[in-house]
Amino acid sequence: MSKLWNEDRIISTIFKEIRDEGLEKLRFMDIGCGGGREIVRIAWTDKDALCFGLDLSSEMIQRTLGLKKKIKLANLALIRGSALNLPFNDSIFNCVLCSFLLMLFGDIELRAAIAEIHRILCKNGILFAIVFSPNDPSCLNRNWTDQETASVSKLPIGFFTESQIRKLFEDFQVKSLLSFDYLDSSHGYPHTHNVWFLIALKPG
Numbered sequence: 001m002s003k004l005w006n007e008d009r010i011i012s013t014i015f016k017e018i019r020d021e022g023l024e025k026l027r028f029m030d031i032g033c034g035g036g037r038e039i040v041r042i043a044w045t046d047k048d049a050l051c052f053g054l055d056l057s058s059e060m061i062q063r064t065l066g067l068k069k070k071i072k073l074a075n076l077a078l079i080r081g082s083a084l085n086l087p088f089n090d091s092i093f094n095c096v097l098c099s100f101l102l103m104l105f106g107d108i109e110l111r112a113a114i115a116e117i118h119r120i121l122c123k124n125g126i127l128f129a130i131v132f133s134p135n136d137p138s139c140l141n142r143n144w145t146d147q148e149t150a151s152v153s154k155l156p157i158g159f160f161t162e163s164q165i166r167k168l169f170e171d172f173q174v175k176s177l178l179s180f181d182y183l184d185s186s187h188g189y190p191h192t193h194n195v196w197f198l199i200a201l202k203p204g
């Protein structure tokens with residue numbers, strides 16, 4: 001298999017992990033869902049899953065809503081809100097995805113966001129998180145900005161080492177922490193990022 005990952009491979013890895021953990025009746029939360037490229041596919045793939053996408057940007061929520069309507073997805077709800085103060089009760093999701101979000105936060109916000117993820121996940125629930133590694137090209141060129149992101153999420157962007165990730169997620173049981181180049185075609189022109197893909201459980 002190619003070393004280059006894409007969205008298909010992310011989504012199929014998520015579903016493989018869900019099967020391996022024997023999770024049923026998915027309650028799936030995508031925090032910082034952006035234009036919905038992951039949560040729309042997750043909701044489409046498992047029509048019995050109850051899916052939620054949350055984003056700070058109403059523009060992104062509208063964009064994902066457009067996709068939801070276009071393909072008539074009944075099992076996806078979209079909410080405008082902040083990762084730092086999630087409008088959900090404790091322990092109600094068995095899957096949480098956080099893709100290209102956590103690296104946007106400074107130290108204090110980052111810890112608050114991780115605490116919120118831990119709070120809303122149920123015991124044995126799975127966290128999937130994607131963040132930049134220091135090998136990402138944009139780490140070498142700090143002039144890189146994503147206009148969509150910059151407008152709502154206060155750069156600078158963080159780049160995480162493996163030991164930082166393991167420390168930040170010490171309240172979770174890390175199942176795998178993969179590093180790879182990810183072909184990103186979601187905005188502008190296709191380009192690659194070097195990322196960490198964390199799969200972790202909230203201990204039972």
Ligand SMILES: C[S@@+](CC[C@H](N)C(=O)[O-])C[C@H]1O[C@@H](n2cnc3c(N)ncnc32)[C@H](O)[C@@H]1O
Nearest residue numbers: 032033034055056057060082083099100152153
């Ligand atoms: C780089 S985009 C990633 C979008 C999507 N997860 C993906 O993988 O394509 C980051 C998203 O996080 C959102 N965001 C930034 N700060 C946030 C916060 N405090 N709470 C929720 N969403 C936030 C932005 O509006 C943006 O849509």
